[in-house]
Amino acid sequence: MKICFATNNKNKLFEIKNKLGEAYEIISLSDLGHFEDLAETQDTLEGNSLQKARFVYDTYGVNCFADDSGLMVEALNGEPGVNSAFYAGEAKSSEANVALLLNNMRGINNRKARFVTVITLVLNGKVEQFRGEIDGSIAEHPSGSHGFGYDPVFVPDGWQCTFAEVDLQLKNKISHRARAVEQLVDFLK
Ligand code: IMP
Numbered sequence: 001m002k003i004c005f006a007t008n009n010k011n012k013l014f015e016i017k018n019k020l021g022e023a024y025e026i027i028s029l030s031d032l033g034h035f036e037d038l039a040e041t042q043d044t045l046e047g048n049s050l051q052k053a054r055f056v057y058d059t060y061g062v063n064c065f066a067d068d069s070g071l072m073v074e075a076l077n078g079e080p081g082v083n084s085a086f087y088a089g090e091a092k093s094s095e096a097n098v099a100l101l102l103n104n105m106r107g108i109n110n111r112k113a114r115f116v117t118v119i120t121l122v123l124n125g126k127v128e129q130f131r132g133e134i135d136g137s138i139a140e141h142p143s144g145s146h147g148f149g150y151d152p153v154f155v156p157d158g159w160q161c162t163f164a165e166v167d168l169q170l171k172n173k174i175s176h177r178a179r180a181v182e183q184l185v186d187f188l189k
Contacts, residue, residue, distance in 0.1 A: 001024055001025070001063070002025045002027060002062065003024050003025070003026060003027070003062070003063045003065065004026075004027050004028070004029070004032060004056055004062050004063065004065075005026050005028060005064075005066070006029055006038060006055075006064055008028055008029050012067070013026065015172065016181055016184075016185075019181060019182070019185045020185055020188065020189075023188075024188060029056070032056070032060050034056075038051075038052040038056070038066070039051060039052075039055070040052065042082075045069065045070055045081075046120070048068040048082065049066045049067055049068040049118045049119060049120035049129070050066075050122075050127065052068070053120045053121065053122045054120075054127075063121075063122065063124065064121075064122050065119055065121040065122070065184060066119070066120055067118065067119045067177070067180065068082070069084070069115065069116065070082050070115075070116055071084050071101075071114075071116075071150050071154070072113060072115075073105070073112075074110055074112040074113065074114075075105065075108045076104060076105070084149070084150070085149075088100040094148060094149050094150070097149070098142055098152060101150065101153065102138075102140075102142075102153065111138045111139075113135075113137060113154065114134065114136070115134050115136070115150075115175065116131065117132045117175075117176040117177045117180040117181075118130070118131050119131075119183075119184050121187070121188075128187060130180045130183035130187070131180060131183075132175075132176040132177060132178065132179030132180030132183065133179065134156055134157075134175060135156070135157045136154050136155050136156040136157050138153050138155075139152075139153045139155050139162055142162075142164070143161065143162050143164065143165055144161065144162050144164025144166075145164060146164050146165065146168055146171070147163050147164045147168060147171060151163035151171070152164040163175075
């Protein structure tokens with residue numbers, strides 16, 4: 001069965017193809033001739049991933065899933081949340097986002113945080129959603145050079161180091177995204 005993953009992110013495509021095996025032919029947005037980012041104008045991860053998957057299903061008539069992720073910090077009432085990519089502005093700069101986060105958390109003792117991924121699947125018009133989460137805390141200072149986004153300041157519960165201090169393969173075994181992908185794969189299989 002052919003199914004579109006509404007992304008052009010090569011790492012995400014590789015991860016899902018690896019986990020799904022041969023039964024599904026995963027195509028990307030660019031395979032459909034769509035090269036721009038899809039609109040994400042909703043105020044929840046559920047809303048944004050649904051918006052993207054539905055757009056592709058309605059426009060191209062192909063079964064589709066889409067993801068949206070964010071970092072929820074308890075002491076900041078869930079911020080940066082759905083706004084994680086643009087926390088410090090339109091430039092989508094990871095350094096600026098991390099700097100703003102650490103600044104907003106200065107003097108705050110409750111460092112609890114959670115990464116969340118929601119995947120929405122639109123299959124023959126029917127909607128299914130899958131949610132993956134990982135709990136952790138925000139470090140006082142950035143450490144490590146692997147990964148992306150808020151990885152240098154996110155310490156998963158039970159770990160003594162940030163996501164950015166370990167190999168990407170290790171992070172990808174337990175990450176919020178991996179947990180949501182596993183649920184999608186179980187459902188499709
Ligand atoms: P996306 O929905 O996967 O594009 O994620 C949106 C934003 O959330 C990213 O631009 C990052 O700022 C942040 N984010 C999501 N997942 C991760 C992660 O695994 N590590 C660090 N930051 C992440």
